[in-house]
Amino acid sequence: MSDEKRYPVPESFRQRALMDKALYQEWYRASIEDPDTFWAARAQEFLHWSKPWDKVRDGDFAQGTAAWFVGGELNASYNCIDRHLPERADQTAIIWEGDEPDDSRHITYAELHEQVSKLANVLKQRGVKKGDRVCIYMPMIPEAAYAMLACARIGAAHSVVFGGFSPEALKDRILNAEASAVITADEGVRGGRNVPLKTNADKALAGCDSVHTCVVVRRTGADVAWDDKRDLWYHEAVATASADCPPEPMGAEDPLFILYTSGSTGKPKGVLHTTGGYLLSTALTHKYVFDYQDGDIFWCTADVGWVTGHSYIVYGPLANGATTLMFEGVPTYPDASRFWNVVDKHKVNIFYTAPTAIRALMGLGDEAVTKTDRSSLRLLGTVGEPINPEAWEWYHRVVGDSRCPIVDTWWQTETGSILIAPIPGATETKPGSATLPLFGVQLGLLDPNDKELDGAAAGNLIIKSSWPSQIRGVYGDHARMLETYFATPKGVYFTGDGARRDEDGYYWITGRVDDVLNISGHRMGTAEIESALVLHEAVAEAAVVGYPHDIKGQGVYAYVDLMAGFEPSDALAAELRDFVGKEIGAIAKPDMIQFTPALPKTRSGKIMRRILRKIACNELDNLGDTSTLADPSVVEQLIEERLNR
Numbered sequence: 001m002s003d004e005k006r007y008p009v010p011e012s013f014r015q016r017a018l019m020d021k022a023l024y025q026e027w028y029r030a031s032i033e034d035p036d037t038f039w040a041a042r043a044q045e046f047l048h049w050s051k052p053w054d055k056v057r058d059g060d061f062a063q064g065t066a067a068w069f070v071g072g073e074l075n076a077s078y079n080c081i082d083r084h085l086p087e088r089a090d091q092t093a094i095i096w097e098g099d100e101p102d103d104s105r106h107i108t109y110a111e112l113h114e115q116v117s118k119l120a121n122v123l124k125q126r127g128v129k130k131g132d133r134v135c136i137y138m139p140m141i142p143e144a145a146y147a148m149l150a151c152a153r154i155g156a157a158h159s160v161v162f163g164g165f166s167p168e169a170l171k172d173r174i175l176n177a178e179a180s181a182v183i184t185a186d187e188g189v190r191g192g193r194n195v196p197l198k199t200n201a202d203k204a205l206a207g208c209d210s211v212h213t214c215v216v217v218r219r220t221g222a223d224v225a226w227d228d229k230r231d232l233w234y235h236e237a238v239a240t241a242s243a244d245c246p247p248e249p250m251g252a253e254d255p256l257f258i259l260y261t262s263g264s265t266g267k268p269k270g271v272l273h274t275t276g277g278y279l280l281s282t283a284l285t286h287k288y289v290f291d292y293q294d295g296d297i298f299w300c301t302a303d304v305g306w307v308t309g310h311s312y313i314v315y316g317p318l319a320n321g322a323t324t325l326m327f328e329g330v331p332t333y334p335d336a337s338r339f340w341n342v343v344d345k346h347k348v349n350i351f352y353t354a355p356t357a358i359r360a361l362m363g364l365g366d367e368a369v370t371k372t373d374r375s376s377l378r379l380l381g382t383v384g385e386p387i388n389p390e391a392w393e394w395y396h397r398v399v400g401d402s403r404c405p406i407v408d409t410w411w412q413t414e415t416g417s418i419l420i421a422p423i424p425g426a427t428e429t430k431p432g433s434a435t436l437p438l439f440g441v442q443l444g445l446l447d448p449n450d451k452e453l454d455g456a457a458a459g460n461l462i463i464k465s466s467w468p469s470q471i472r473g474v475y476g477d478h479a480r481m482l483e484t485y486f487a488t489p490k491g492v493y494f495t496g497d498g499a500r501r502d503e504d505g506y507y508w509i510t511g512r513v514d515d516v517l518n519i520s521g522h523r524m525g526t527a528e529i530e531s532a533l534v535l536h537e538a539v540a541e542a543a544v545v546g547y548p549h550d551i552k553g554q555g556v557y558a559y560v561d562l563m564a565g566f567e568p569s570d571a572l573a574a575e576l577r578d579f580v581g582k583e584i585g586a587i588a589k590p591d592m593i594q595f596t597p598a599l600p601k602t603r604s605g606k607i608m609r610r611i612l613r614k615i616a617c618n619e620l621d622n623l624g625d626t627s628t629l630a631d632p633s634v635v636e637q638l639i640e641e642r643l644n645r
């Protein structure tokens, strides 16, 4: 489209940027033509290895296997902390901004070293060892980062579970990972409200025999139940722990963490990431996509419960010796200026958030932004969902005072790090496009018959060869890994996203092509919400689809068929919403519930989701072929009573 708006790299930005267009192109070419040489050089440059690798790359997409820096040894905690100490002991590693605007702390690299080493020793004393799994269920407090790094230090894989998840969801994840310890807090605090984390953990742990230890951070001082054998207070345990804990040498391919994410079917999958490749890719992308330079203050607003928090609050920035800001609160508490007040308070240079937050703040008016200074900002970023050009323009003009480039970064829990994004000193941007692939990333588009498309085209987005931070497995289920990502078609990685490539080779992500929803940038499987709904005694059958939502990107639309003896009502709809909230977490609550006496099914009994999706999206002109329906009249009634008009 020739009428697309384009934003060239601002001259003032280009002059001081780390990478210009020529260098980006040179590196990209080198990374494709001779990946081994390219990645070996980067791995030397970015990380400290206690033992060099024998082989840069190994594995085979057709088998769903990948390995990087085979035979090499390193420790992620050492790389994120110890090796910076000679130069950065007194530099702030983490700026913590609490929920209340007068509550903040600076943690230096020396303090980070001490805290992480002490907690690592506490875990060791409790018998947690290399190869174990530790579940972290925490609010956004520095101890969450200490916990991740303490696990990495002793070689235990962490599994961080978002603090907004329910006891049920937490239990599933603990059981699947067979975690031996849990680290949590008495309560979390968000937007002035307290979240009962320890109480939730207690409920979850009632069904988890593998867990022998629960470390509890005192955040609010709330009264909590206590199991003397299992529970210990964090502050008491670290008070007597030694601050000397030598980092465990880890193989490059030893697990660093598991992170559960939603797929099209079944329960969430434990995406497994390993040590060397993950750390390299997060460090490299943090430096070049965000043009991170010494002394910059970097703020990623994600929660550490999601991959964005793992890669761009903790591992990427700390591997680079950066100062990373961690925010406990929400964008609108105490008011809609909070983000920008925090930017001014801590002189943030690089700000990275989700389109859903941008859209919500855009709706609250310019003044909350323009009354703040924001002159420290140099670069803005987005992640998690497609950004509509209108929100992009507002972010650029109002938040960035038309001065800051925007990097729209596409990636996934499975990719570990950003794979498609502008390099801000190199790439002209177009609002709504994540632009071009990063180093070593070979993208492709497939038509519905899995035939690869050339030139400007739209199709299913695939990746054709391995990159260092790619998913290494679905925890405990390699067959699922193979079948989800590498089977259709065989030999390439299937992203689950649709995309368009324009005549400049720019990519425009159009959203998921499978049954995964993206609600406010959070992934949620329709199957998970359906499973939760049918657990309710009133529900016979449920089908869940997404529909476009102005703020959340996608909303959850549930069609519910009730058991005999139950009548549709607003009260029952509200009850079902809360029920889903209790089963999974507030993010999964349906926005709309349409009661229906029947769901449209094929004669073989398969629910026709395509039709349900169209009705929920209010796209009634083109419902497609309905001739295979067992009872076509069902559709008419669904349309008649649809909620989203």
Ligand code: WTA
Binding pocket: 261, 306, 307, 308, 382, 383, 384, 385, 386, 387, 408, 409, 410, 411, 412, 413, 414, 434, 495, 496, 497, 509, 510, 511, 512, 518, 521, 522, 523
């Ligand atoms: C979507 C979050 C458009 C996409 C890092 C992907 C995006 C899913 C973008 C992964 C973007 C992420 N533009 N869509 N810049 N970034 N997505 O695993 O659908 O929570 O498949 O990882 O978010 O979500 P996940």
